[in-house]
Amino acid sequence: MSKSNGVKRRTDSSAAAAAPQSKKLKIDPTSAKKKQKQDSESSEEIEESKDDAEGSKQDVFPKEGMSSKEAHAEQKRLAQQRKAAKPNADSVYRSKKIWEKLRIKSSVSKEERGKLVEELFGIITGRVKDFVFKHDSVRVIQCALKYATAAQKKGIAQELRGSYKDLAESKYAKFLVAKIVMIGNEERDAVVEEFYGHVRRLIRHPEAGWIVDDIYRGIATKEQKARLLREWYGPDFVIMNVDGPVTADLSQILEGQPAKRGPIMTHLKEVTNQLVQKKSTGFTMLHDALLQYFINCKPGSPEHGEFLDMLKDDEEGDLFKNLAFTKDGSRLVCLALAYGNAKDRRTIIKHFKTHIKALAGDVHGCRVLLTAYEVIDDTVMTAKAIFTELLNKDMDQTGREEELLAQATHLTARIALLWPMSASPPKWLTTDAETSILAEIREIRKETSKKEPEKRRTELVEAMSQPLLDLIASQAASLAGSSFGCQFITEVLFGASGDKSSALAAVAGLVEDESVGVEAAYVGRMLKSLVQGGPFDKATNSIIPVEPGLDFDNLLYQQIVAKGQEAIVSWASGANSFTVLAMLESSTFKHGDELIAVLRAHGSEMDAGKPGARLIMEKIGQGDGDKAAKKGKEKEKKEEKKEEEKEEKKEEKKEEKKEEKKEEKKEEKKEEKKEKKKRASKSVFKGKFDGQAAEAVGGLCWLELTISPVGSEVTVHGSEVTVHGSEVTVHGSEVTVHGSKVTVHGATAAGLKDDRHGMLELSSMQDCVLVPGITV
Structure with missing residues (x-):
């Protein structure tokens, strides 16, 4: 269920498919899903058979005088009675019938599916928790999530809040958690927050461990990952509230709390060692925790040596095989190779036998091979352990060329072929992350390796050159068909040793090959x-x-x-x-x-x-x-x-369009003014103020008012207006109204600065008296 939070620089499904298939190594998700499906189906049958067996003990009926067919029918009837007696039996039965129809896509039309989904939600809404903890009915909820609308999905997630930890521990409901976190950020946050404080127990749980780790690896935000990983450092980090940014970098934590180094390192070693001993070594969270421990051990110290011994004690090599295919895990393997002695390095490389090409094709695994090139002094052993498989030496010529051609034109797999060709490999070959790790390794090897780097590199080039030159000689046209292939040809011809004449002639001969776009x-x-x-x-x-x-x-x-x-x-x-x-x-x-x-x-x-x-x-x-x-x-x-x-013509056209739009706006404004005048003509006030409220016909009327100094008449379109019950005074350009509400352009006029000319909306007919019949 892993999901990537951005775009990676390179992906490699083919390499992942070829990765080692150890007990806990999650390399083939398709086979894993099939196995999980088979397990769930077989377990369902086992549970049902148990129910039937228990029922047969309780519901004893006389078999005398019955044929085997009659006895079987009676047994089936009693089993159905037992199922019907269970809580929500009718709802579960109806929902399962709907699920049986929905699960077969080809037999249900889109319209019919919509009706079935609505019917299903009518059954499960408000009772989702009654369904999710049963092996048969949880499938109904998963199906409902699959075909639900966004609002319906959020409704299910809302009903299940507070139960996510229990769902993750359920053998069947754990897959529902994997679907819920994909609904949206709000649902993801709700699920992850329920894991806080329980990480140590959940990661050791046979069902919840993989769900928690999948969410950690592919779904959780950077802060959530840090909070989850911090719980590996001890009980204090479970209950501690952190102010400001949360970090899982153990170096920073120990720098701020040096007195707690002993308890933190002891607790971290204990938790990681438990999982390693249980062979639960496929967790990305475990790999991150192991790296944090190792980089905070002083090189040469007892805890440093004990940690390397713990890694090497895994005789089957599952730990190293799993570590090599994750970001922090591959860095840990690289550091183990760099700090190890000749025997340790030989042991580590032997664990990857039959998995060398999988390493070369993996974005993280290739770093392990490059580190082996940089630190192992015994280049004969390197050639035997790595190049035999990497260069497909055990294959026939046709098969070898096909494999090498695929590797040479692969973004990641080509790195292991081209890295030794130059003392300073081109920048386009590796990422900054790989360059940084290898720079760290080169510093460490100054103390742990004996052979001169250039001599080691030259010996590796001699061991791998001929198969690559033969590939160029026979497949020059195919390689020249892509930019990766052309880069491969250039680097090999510059860096390889031996007879290059055939390869050079083949490249020069591309001029004659019309199939090649020179x-x-x-x-x-x-x-x-x-x-x-x-x-x-x-x-x-x-x-x-x-x-x-x-x-x-x-x-x-x-x-x-x-x-x-x-x-x-x-x-x-x-x-x-x-x-x-x-x-x-x-x-x-x-x-x-x-x-x-x-x-x-x-x-x-x-x-x-x-x-x-x-x-x-x-x-x-x-x-x-x-x-x-x-x-x-x-x-x-x-x-x-x-x-x-x-x-210029384009600009002129743009200007013309702008002018046209301006003219259109002007015309629209003119039309609006005409409409306003028409509406205003319909607003007629009748009657004269004499202590009684005047009557308005046609709604409110906007009056154009000119305010004269105190003592002068207030004129509205040539008619006299007398204000009663309201005192209007003019102070310079200020209009103050006492005892009545008058608004100017929608705002109360009291205290409002005016330019001695404005529009007054009469919010009350007691504000003024108009001469009868005057139209404004």
């Missing part, structure tokens, strides 16, 4: 690098030539020129122009004069508008080339002008 950018980069004769060093801004030289520039030129001079011109002015430029700049190129002569003779045919072609023409110093370059620049300027004109 104009592809990644193919061009590969050819250019091989023509240059070595990798580019950014630090010195120069090429580091390979020894002995590849002589690929001459090989490639012969292949191109064999197709005619037109092919040379096409390459020089096309997508591979920088490859031709690299030939002209190469110190080992033997056909420089010939190439320059051809290019000068066909200079007019070259497209100097392209950067590579322009640099070539400058390189050969052709006068016409300068003109062509100018033409190319002029052509570029014209294209730029065209683009600018297009952009």
Whole structure:
């Protein structure tokens, strides 16, 4: 049920499928689910048979005079009676009938399924807890969750609040918890919070352990993971309320509470050792806890040595096999290899026999192989234990090439093949996390390994080069079909030892193979690098030539020129122009004069508008080339002008649309004013104030009012208005109203600053008197 909380850099389902199938190693989720289904079905049959057996003891009936058929029918009748006598028997029976229909997708239409789901929810709503703890009815709730709406799912989750810990411990209901945490963040938080304070007991529970760990690994937030892991450090961390950010980093905790180091480390060792002894070594939470313990042990101390002994005492190697496939677990294996002696390293690597390719293809497991390359001094043992399986040496040629081709073009699996090829592997090969771990390992090996790193690397390259060179020689076209394959060819030809002539000839022969797109950018980069004769060093801004030289520039030129001079011109002015430029700049190129002569003779045919072609023409110093370059620049300027004109036209269109929208808004405002006038014309006030309330016809009326200084008349559209029962005074531009409510633009006018002209809404007809019949 694991779910990823973001996008990982790389995934590897094929490697996961090939990972070791130990008792607790969760590598094949499909087979695990099938086994769980079989177990649940068989257990259900066992329980039902137990019920029948118990019932048969209680409900004794005379068998005398009955045939076996009659006796069986009577026994069946009594069993049904016992089931009917159980609580909610009718509801469970009806819901199971609905479930039997819903579980077969092909036989139920969408409309019918909707009706069945509504009927099912009519039965279970308010009684979900009565269903979830029974082996047969819990399936009904799982089915209801599958087809429920978002609101219905939340309703089920709400009913089950307070029971999640018990559900996780149930043999059948634990799968329901896995579904509930997927509903949403609120439900996930509710489930995880019920686990707080019970982690140590739950992780050791045969049913709850895997559910808790799955939630920890794939669903929980960073803070929730920290809270769950902290409970491994002792009882204090179960009840302690943390102010501010929560951390599970044991180093930070011990730094803040150095006096508690002894109890924390003792408790953590006890909890982890219990699980290791029980062979429950597949938990990611256990791997994280083991790493936290180990990195807080002082190297060379007794607790450091005892911990390594605990890891090695697992004779079957399940612990190491499980550790290698998780993030913190793989780091722990790497540290164990780095700190271990020669015997320890040999023992650890032997545990991975038959699982080497699975390690190479796993995003975490590959770090273990790279660490083995970096620290094991016995390269003969490394070649035998790792390369035999990694390079498929036990297969026939066809099978070996197929496997190696798949590994060479795989984002993760290729790392183990290419890492030894260079003392400073390219940055694109590994992630920052892997680089950081290996930098840590290289510091440790200064004290724990004896052989010089470069000598160790050279011996590894000698042991693995030939199968890789043979692969390039026979599968050059297939490798050149992808960017990963081109990178593989380049790194192997630069770093491998031995006879490279067949491989180089095969790569140069790609020019003749029409199935290969030599104009592809990644193919061009590969050819250019091989023509240059070595990798580019950014630090010195120069090429580091390979020894002995590849002589690929001459090989490639012969292949191109064999197709005619037109092919040379096409390459020089096309997508591979920088490859031709690299030939002209190469110190080992033997056909420089010939190439320059051809290019000068066909200079007019070259497209100097392209950067590579322009640099070539400058390189050969052709006068016409300068003109062509100018033409190319002029052509570029014209294209730029065209683009600018297009952009200007787009801007003009945008402005025109804006103006049109403004005009439309103006027209809309005019129409609104007309409508207001029409509505205002319908608001007629009748009568004259004489102590009685005046009558309004047509609703409230907005009056345009001009306020004059005190003592002057207040005029409304030329008519006199007298205010009774209300005192209106004017202070500069302030209007104060006493004894009556008057609003200006929807706000009370008392104390409101006015510009001596505004709209008054008469909230009470006692505010003023209008001349009869005046229309405002």
